[in-house]
Amino acid sequence: MQTGTTISEVRKAVHLARTAGDKIGCVPTMGALHAGHLSLIEKAAQEADFVVATIFVNPTQFAPGEDFSSYPRPIEKDLELCQQAGANFVFHPENKTIYSENRQIQLCVGELANRWEGESRPGHFDGVATIVAKLFNIVQPDVAMFGQKDYQQLAIIKSLCNDLNFPVEIISCPTVREEDGLALSSRNAYLSRSQRKQATVLYRALCLAEKFVQDDQFSLKEIREKMLEMLVSEASVVPEYATIVDPNTLEILQQRQQKMVALIAAKVGETRLIDNREIFR
Numbered sequence: 001m002q003t004g005t006t007i008s009e010v011r012k013a014v015h016l017a018r019t020a021g022d023k024i025g026c027v028p029t030m031g032a033l034h035a036g037h038l039s040l041i042e043k044a045a046q047e048a049d050f051v052v053a054t055i056f057v058n059p060t061q062f063a064p065g066e067d068f069s070s071y072p073r074p075i076e077k078d079l080e081l082c083q084q085a086g087a088n089f090v091f092h093p094e095n096k097t098i099y100s101e102n103r104q105i106q107l108c109v110g111e112l113a114n115r116w117e118g119e120s121r122p123g124h125f126d127g128v129a130t131i132v133a134k135l136f137n138i139v140q141p142d143v144a145m146f147g148q149k150d151y152q153q154l155a156i157i158k159s160l161c162n163d164l165n166f167p168v169e170i171i172s173c174p175t176v177r178e179e180d181g182l183a184l185s186s187r188n189a190y191l192s193r194s195q196r197k198q199a200t201v202l203y204r205a206l207c208l209a210e211k212f213v214q215d216d217q218f219s220l221k222e223i224r225e226k227m228l229e230m231l232v233s234e235a236s237v238v239p240e241y242a243t244i245v246d247p248n249t250l251e252i253l254q255q256r257q258q259k260m261v262a263l264i265a266a267k268v269g270e271t272r273l274i275d276n277r278e279i280f281r
Contacts, residue, residue: 001083003090007138010052010091014139017088022049026141026168027087028132031055032072032186036176038085040145043173045086052139053082055092060099060106061127072186091139098134106130109156115250116263117152117274120240128153129160136166144168149175149183151261151276152250175275177203183275190271198234199268205230205242206277209262213244213279220244220253231266240265240272247278256281 004010014024025048027040033055044051055078062068075092082090106126109118113125136144146154158170176184181203182196191199205227212223227242244253247261260279265272 001079001087001090003079003092005091005093006097007093010089010138013089014050014052017050023143024048024139024141025051026135026139026144027051027053028135028144028146029053029055030057030071030186031078031092032074032189033078033081034176034184034186036147036149036184038081039176040147040173041082041085041087043171044143044145047143047145047171048141050088051086052089052091052141053085053087054135054139055082055090056098056131056135058098058127058131059095060130061124063121063124066121072189091135098131107133107160109159112152112156112159112250116241116243117265120265125153125156129156132157132160133164133166136161136168141168143171145171145173147175148172148278149185149275151247151263155248155250181207183273185273187271187273191268195236195269195271198236199271199273201231201234201237202264202266202273202275205264206262206275209242209244210277210279213256213260213281216256220256227262227264231264234268236269238267240267242266244279 002013025044027044029037041053057071059068079090107129109125109129118125154172161168180200182200208230209223209227212218224243228239231237231239242264244260244262246253247259258281262277265274
């Protein structure tokens with residue numbers, strides 16, 4: 001496995017791979033890798049011949065007061081994990097490599113970014129879209145892997161490729177969970193033992209939504225209320241939203257349809273977690 005911190009290094013490696021006829025895959029990450037990230041790299045290795053994993057803690061997607069400075073950066077461990085998962089190249093640039101001091105341009109995402117995560121984290125998805133566009137321009141992959149755990153982010157990245165004509169196939173990969181259902185997240189490390197146990201209520205509320213959607217006895221409004229009731233039943237959990245939306249527009253659904261998505265965000269103690277579940281009728 002090769003590594004590099006400069007744009008010229010990764011472009012040279014990708015150019016050589018493409019000249020050899022390789023299909024290029026990309027897995028953007030912010031590091032602090034866990035099994036969820038590794039599943040994306042493993043999937044990329046199945047779909048592409050040359051896999052570039054990127055590790056960059058992107059400052060423009062952190063809102064004021066969020067944990068940018070304390071975000072974990074175990075680069076040596078992350079490099080080892082990338083190699084084990086099948087990455088061919090890891091691009092881990094410094095901030096000054098990605099963002100020049102006099103930068104003038106940043107992407108601005110439309111209505112899709114203004115609800116749910118965007119409502120509580122203003123500017124977050126502008127930062128996400130900007131860094132993903134930059135990485136796609138640097139790596140120029142054929143395919144890129146993103147996890148379904150960040151469902152709104154996934155929808156926005158798909159729109160990014162469609163609206164700006166990036167020739168990149170976005171492959172969505174299932175959320176990786178612990179045995180008790182908790183979605184893997186770098187922020188799980190911030191939970192105490194008791195909070196970690198209570199955090200499983202997010203997954204239980206999603207399962208409740210899926211169960212009740214199949215039962216016409218309850219309206220979607222009533223199901224949303226039941227999700228919230230379950231979340232607040234745990235002492236450390238303070239929900240921000242629990243809803244059922246259209247998978248493409250992320251707008252709240254009033255009536256059942258063939259495919260829906262249940263979305264949840266909640267604080268467990270001081271740690272903010274998100275999760276989701278696709279629901280089919």
